Amino acid sequence: xxxxxxxxxxxxxxxxxxxxxxxxxxxxxxxxxxxxxxxxxxxxxxxxxxxxxxxxxxxxxxxxxxxxxxxxxxxxxxxxxxxxxxxxxxxxxxxxxxxxxxxxxxxxxxxxxxxxxxxxxxxxxxxxxxxxxxxxxxxxxxxxxxxxxxxxxxxxxxxxxxxxxxxxxxxxxxxxxxxxxxxxxxxxxxxxxxxxxxxxxxxxxxxxxxxxxxxxxxxxxxxxxxxxxxxxxxxxxxxxxxxxxxxxxxxxxxxxxxxxxxxxxxxxxxxxxxxxxxxxxxxxxxxxxxxxxxxxxxxxxxxxxxxxxxxxxxxxxxxxxxxxxxxxxxxxxxxxxxxxxxxxxxxxxxxxxxxxxxxxxxxxxxxxxxxxxxxxxxxxxxxxxxxxxxxxxxxxxxxxxxxxxxxxxxxxxxxxxxxxxxxxxxxxxxxxxxxxxxxxxxxxxxxxxxxxxxxxxxxxxxxxxxxxxx
Amino acid sequence: xxxxxxxxxxxxxxxxxxxxxxxxxxxxxxxxxxxxxxxxxxxxxxxxxxxxxxxxxxxxxxxxxxxxxxxxxxxxxxxxxxxxxxxxxxxxxxxxxxxxxxxxxxxxxxxxxxxxxxxxxxxxxxxxxxxxxxxxxxxxxxxxxxxxxxxxxxxxxxxxxxxxxxxxxxxxxxxxxxxxxxxxxxxxxxxxxxxxxxxxxxxxxxxxxxxxxxx
Numbered sequence: 001x002x003x004x005x006x007x008x009x010x011x012x013x014x015x016x017x018x019x020x021x022x023x024x025x026x027x028x029x030x031x032x033x034x035x036x037x038x039x040x041x042x043x044x045x046x047x048x049x050x051x052x053x054x055x056x057x058x059x060x061x062x063x064x065x066x067x068x069x070x071x072x073x074x075x076x077x078x079x080x081x082x083x084x085x086x087x088x089x090x091x092x093x094x095x096x097x098x099x100x101x102x103x104x105x106x107x108x109x110x111x112x113x114x115x116x117x118x119x120x121x122x123x124x125x126x127x128x129x130x131x132x133x134x135x136x137x138x139x140x141x142x143x144x145x146x147x148x149x150x151x152x153x154x155x156x157x158x159x160x161x162x163x164x165x166x167x168x169x170x171x172x173x174x175x176x177x178x179x180x181x182x183x184x185x186x187x188x189x190x191x192x193x194x195x196x197x198x199x200x201x202x203x204x205x206x207x208x209x210x211x212x213x214x215x216x217x218x219x220x221x222x223x224x225x226x227x228x229x230x231x232x233x234x235x236x237x238x239x240x241x242x243x244x245x246x247x248x249x250x251x252x253x254x255x256x257x258x259x260x261x262x263x264x265x266x267x268x269x270x271x272x273x274x275x276x277x278x279x280x281x282x283x284x285x286x287x288x289x290x291x292x293x294x295x296x297x298x299x300x301x302x303x304x305x306x307x308x309x310x311x312x313x314x315x316x317x318x319x320x321x322x323x324x325x326x327x328x329x330x331x332x333x334x335x336x337x338x339x340x341x342x343x344x345x346x347x348x349x350x351x352x353x354x355x356x357x358x359x360x361x362x363x364x365x366x367x368x369x370x371x372x373x374x375x376x377x378x379x380x381x382x383x384x385x386x387x388x389x390x391x392x393x394x395x396x397x398x399x400x401x402x403x404x405x406x407x408x409x410x411x412x413x414x415x416x417x418x419x420x421x422x423x424x425x426x427x428x429x430x431x432x433x434x435x436x437x438x439x440x441x442x443x444x445x446x447x448x449x450x451x452x453x454x455x456x457x458x459x460x461x462x463x464x465x466x467x468x469x470x
Numbered sequence: 471x472x473x474x475x476x477x478x479x480x481x482x483x484x485x486x487x488x489x490x491x492x493x494x495x496x497x498x499x500x501x502x503x504x505x506x507x508x509x510x511x512x513x514x515x516x517x518x519x520x521x522x523x524x525x526x527x528x529x530x531x532x533x534x535x536x537x538x539x540x541x542x543x544x545x546x547x548x549x550x551x552x553x554x555x556x557x558x559x560x561x562x563x564x565x566x567x568x569x570x571x572x573x574x575x576x577x578x579x580x581x582x583x584x585x586x587x588x589x590x591x592x593x594x595x596x597x598x599x600x601x602x603x604x605x606x607x608x609x610x611x612x613x614x615x616x617x618x619x620x621x622x623x624x625x626x627x628x629x630x631x632x633x634x635x636x637x638x639x640x641x642x643x644x645x646x647x648x649x650x651x652x653x654x655x656x657x658x659x660x661x662x663x664x665x666x667x668x669x670x671x672x673x674x675x676x677x678x679x680x681x682x683x684x685x
Binding site for chain 2: 382383384385387388389390391392393394395396398399402403405406407408409410451453454455456457
């Protein structure tokens with residue numbers, strides 16, 4: 001992707017999007033700055049990873065931006081995707097059409113769940129502050145710059161100080177038009193001592209054909225706050241998905257991100273955990289299951305800046321067919337982050353000889369008083385396990401299914417959000433059988449499966465387990 | 471030998487037969503052999519991370535039940551397995567662990583006998599089930615074997631030692647040497663072996679051979 005082929009994504013388009021959304025001048029200026037980064041950046045900036053970049057690159061020209069589409073009827077558009085019992089949900093049809101349903105008891109506490117541009121008109125000062133202090137920097141990544149320049153939609157969540165939400169807030173994006181580009185920004189701002197669970201779901205409606213979903217997500221977990229975020233990506237197999245996430249934890253706060261990637265053709269994900277305060281926690285659970293010709297490229301960085309911080313990333317995936325993945329993981333501990341603990345692990349299972357998985361885990365530690373562990377493995381299914389299970393009467397297919405679904409468990413079972421945990425199992429099993437299943441509530445899950453198998457809880461301390469620290 | 475009977479893909483049978491009720495099982499995959507009523511208690515049970523003992527036992531149980539019968543519900547199965555656990559003095563927390571993962575030697579062997587108890591095979595081959603067990607674990611495992619074996623289940627116990635035979639009383643004892651049964655007898659034979667050692671039996675077998683050649 002070079003500047004000369006960028007005919008459709010130019011500075012005129014930046015202006016056109018900004019004016020069609022009635023944006024203030026400062027925002028248009030911020031977009032143009034991001035645009036300049038986008039044009040001048042190579043697809044992969046980090047020399048550690050450039051050799052893998054070509055496998056996961058994609059052409060951006062076929063996608064177009066269509067601002068100002070006609071209104072859709074949400075009820076019929078989302079038919080089959082909702083049970084009717086949903087509340088506290090933001091529905092997004094393609095790039096601009098948004099419908100929000102927020103229950104009164106939550107809204108009355110001052111909680112906001114709305115589109116970026118509605119929020120911009122409601123509280124410009126706050127949005128300006130968040131945009132000007134972006135966590136997902138345009139300089140860091142070409143696709144982050146792309147989103148910052150061209151975003152045509154977005155989500156804003158604000159949980160005021162001390163407000164504890166027990167029920168999750170949800171956002172569902174449903175795509176139905178080929179050749180479109182949904183470029184969105186999600187800003188989550190959980191203030192001091194608040195608590196938030198946020199579920200994001202990305203789906204395509206029927207065969208959508210080539211489309212692009214590019215997004216940035218910024219999650220701020222304030223002092224003593226706790227944010228659990230989960231993202232489920234089941235886009236059409238002709239859709240390209242690019243995501244850039246940054247999760248900031250400050251003093252005594254906690255944030256977890258659980259990500260399930262099942263869909264899309266090419267998917268590129270970057271996630272930065274910024275452990276900026278003292279005594280904060282950040283955890284990432286990244287699960288993928290690819291087949292056919294899918295490509296999944298994900299980078300996850302744990303950046304410890306504060307003292308006494310704890311960060312962990314557990315990534316696990318299974319690859320079938322000719323699919324390929326690359327995991328780029330980095331633990332960075334600054335000199336100030338004394339007494340911090342960090343854990344990074346990636347394990348992949350290859351089911352066909354034609355599938356491929358790579359991992360590049362790295363450490364960058366500027367401090368002696370830390371515990372840091374990283375590990376990575378790529379393996380095939382274990383024949384001895386299959387033999388053992390078959391010796392107990394399980395046909396080969398059933399034994400294989402158990403081993404493969406079981407492979408996800410050590411990470412899956414740690415996901416803190418029950419609905420995501422149970423839903424992810426249901427969806428992964430669906431993919432194994434060649435069925436597209438979506439995240440469902442417990443009632444629907446019970447109706448579909450008849451029962452929920454008891455779980456094995458993970459209790460061991462990952463930091464104590466490592467041989468170095470026994 | 472135990473792996474070969476069960477159909478491990480690494481072993482190829484170049485001559486001889488394995489028959490169950492007169493039918494050869496050599497062309498069958500391990501799961502089909504299990505359905506014919508053959509069971510193997512592994513010397514080194516394999517662990518499978520992420521697969522709970524409960525789910526696995528249930529799958530094994532469902533696959534061993536006679537064709538045409540309804541599989542038990544999750545609650546019915548819980549009762550079935552609770553009874554077997556009790557029989558083997560095993561705690562129910564076993565079920566909430568990953569299959570053999572992090573099990574001690576004794577736990578692994580007990581889990582094998584638990585599976586045998588659930589599947590109720592016609593023929594059970596116990597491959598050195600007594601190895602790696604301490605005294606208490608040996609007694610518990612042996613008692614388990616006694617409870618599960620009976621007129622419906624014939625048990626072939628492969629062992630190098632006499633000590634498990636203190637608890638498990640064999641009806642027949644066969645001595646296998648270099649792939650052949652060189653001596654058969656009752657329980658007395660194992661006691662004689664324990665007293666005199668394998669060299670004794672090797673020695674008198676050689677004498678017999680010489681005598682035959684001389685005659």
